[in-house]
Amino acid sequence: MYRQYLRQAWQLMKQNRFFSTVYIIGTGLAISMVMVMAIAYHIRTSNMAPEVHRDRMLYATFLEYAWGNSTSSFFFSNRTAKECLLSLQTAEEVAVTTEPTIMSILAGDSYARLSGDGDPYKVSMMGTNDGFWRLFDFSFIDGKPFGEAEFQSALPRVVVSESLAKKLFSRTDVSGQGFLLDDVEYIVSGVVKDVSFITPSVAADLWVPYTCLPVVMETGSS
Template identity: 40%
Template sequence: MIGKYLQQSFVMLKQSPLFSALYVLGTGLAIALVMVLAVLYYIKVGDIYPEKHRSRMLVALSAHMQGREDPSYNTTWCYSLPFVKECFYPLEGVEAVTAVTEARSALVKSDLSKRSLSVMQKLTDTAFWKVFDFEFIAGSPFTEADFQSGMPVVVVSERLARRAFGRTDVVGSELKLNHRQYRICGVVKSPSYAMKLSFADVWMPYTCDADMLKSSYLDVIGAFQVAILLHTAGDAGRVRACVEEYVRKFNLQQHDGYEMVLHGQPYMHWKSMFYQNAMEELDYAKILREIGVWLVLLLLVPALNLSGMIASRMERRLPEMGVRKAFGATGGRLFSQIVWENLLLTTLGGVLGLLLSFGMLFLAQQWLLTMLDGGTKLLPGEVQGITWDMLFNPSVFMLTFFICVVLNLISALVPAYLSLKKDIVYSLNKQK
């Protein structure tokens, strides 16, 4: 029976090419827009190389100090190294804790390159390679001995190795980073720029940079963000309570009239997607409302347009339905046929939407990857953008497709139901 319905549906496609094309295009555009938005959110929170453990990761992105008497006197940046060593490194019952700077611009020159290359540099510790699951093409991370002694060693990305040396087997080679000589100890598969905590072209021990080791303002404000890898996501509450207890004791001391406010940090990684600044706590109700408005606009408007098209088409098909009813066709059978016709059109629209979303993501990735950061800007230099494992995630596509199928069916079934309720005499009289 289903095969017969599909055959009839293909015949209907040929009989009404304009309607079918508009229906498939409308469905495809709706799915493409929702798919783009879903992929962008997935990129922000999914377990993607090299941040494959986001689902059990806590992050502390910034420190906020404000006046005890007047909160308007405040300062915000990342955490200082002394604070990281006192508050985060000693945490118990976690898999690893890493302190890492934000990626910053640097100049690199090798013996083979004729000019300096602009790259992104990140300073970190040895636990970085435990928290983030990098794939080493050659060599290995810098060791604890390298880190403790401040040895000038670096790990470079595959992309930088090819740019600077023309090959990837560069372990043991040397390059100049900001006019200082460093030895390459490892080469990793290049990460995407979207992986903000781990992305860089060059990774080096922060003990190599004397400025990182200096004391900072109130021994709190500094250059480091923190990522905490938990054994299980269920440990988040206990670890957060330990951090809050340390901050409570920290605030009992005198710090020039200032106190530290966490505003819920450290967050689970998925919550950090909505993080904008450290001066206020995240309002998840507001965030969900905003996402809901976007979904309504992207899905409901096309659904209403399709519903109008289907209502008009059903009005023209009333004589056909009247004749079939006169020859014994039940309302349920006619209704099933209409459902399968729309499922076929929706499936074709889903395939078109998937292809359109791929094109949109690749062509506009230069600013789409920064769209959820509170603004849009071009990516710095020739960095890795969207990768295949980000682009096609079956669960993301199936969820998006399911939502669109439900809305399209509703937009189709309502006018179909209203038309089929009309009696045979009225339907047959539509021929006149």
């Protein structure tokens, strides 16, 4: 009986080739769309390096004030982050970062180059605190992340991606070496494997203590 139904269906498809093609393509596209949505959801929500604690994390990206029927949204200032986030006693770890796109709007694009080298590279820069390196699981191939003392002292230290290290130095074992970032000399603390931009909360070409960034420290400081 089942074979008979299949034979009849096949005969109908042969008789109506156009509609059969439309049905097959439509079904294939529908299945593909569901698969793409499932993959996108998995990428955005599952634990994957360096964001290995997504299922236990709370992301706070901005503050929202409401009065009457009006609302306004603001990003965290240095003072707000220090008093409201870094002072939390119930959180196991707190990571504070700058958003590369917003930084480029506030301070312009960032460029990295070796001293005396005339070929600067446009880079995506992220400012972080020292807790960032304890919360996220980066794969270091040389050196180590900057620590609390360097963050608090606003020492110009930087962690760079593998690709950027190769562009600047043509190698990756460069911890202790220096280069100019927006004409300020930074010392490489460590080198990490490239981070995919499917993890936008941590993706960048390089990471520096945000205490080194005047535009961050001066905004909302009073």
